[in-house]
Amino acid sequence: MPRVVFTPNLRRHVDCPEADVAGVTVRSALDAVFAANPKLRGYVVDEHGRLRTHMVVYVDGEPVKDRDGLGDAVRTDGEIYVMQALSGG
Template identity: 45%
Template sequence: MALVEFTPNLYRHVKCQSMTVPGDTIIQVLYTVCEENTRLRSYLLDDQGQLRKHVTVFIDNVRIQDRSNLSDTVSASSAVYIAQALSGG
């Protein structure tokens, strides 16, 4: 069961608390998170069910590589962190 945590910037829009969810890949984890907290879905995923362009996910402090199919693997002891993708400029 991976531990999923969210950026505090989400709290002002949606009530979301850290949760532990099953899943072998990040897509399974994200979909389970969105099933348990349905309001979160439109904040994390777009109309096509893909990760929003400006949302990023870290697994054990490493940013996921496969944003298209969300196939990055998650272990039972993984820590998943979901945040807005910040950039400079």
Template identity: 60%
Template sequence: MATVAFTHTLQRHVACPTVEVNGATVREALEAVWKVNPLARGYVLDEQGELRKHMAVFLDGRMIRDRAGLTDAVRPDSKLYVMQALSGG
């Protein structure tokens, strides 16, 4: 299963423990997280389902390419980190 971890700066607003999920894409992995933690979704994605402008997702050490569609492929042993960019105030 893929591991999804969240920046500590987000934990101040909504608890986001590290979780293990199934999913073949970033979208599927994150959707699996929202199923157990629905409040976190709006902090990471906007209402169009796209990654917020000043958020970043690292997949196995690289920033994901498809910030809108979240189609980057996830392996069963992948590690995802949901981080905030230094931009954004």
């Protein structure tokens, strides 16, 4: 199963340990995390499910292309890393 890792900076505000979840896209993997941890959702995506402006998601070291739909594919042994973008300062 893909592993989802969140920036340590986010842990200051909301509990978000690493998680191994089912999912073939970034969206489905993150949805699986959010289902178990609903409060986390609003810290990563906006009210329409789009990646927040100053957040970035890497899949196996590459930034996702589909920031709105989060449809980028994830391998079963892939790693999704959720972090702050430098654009926010």
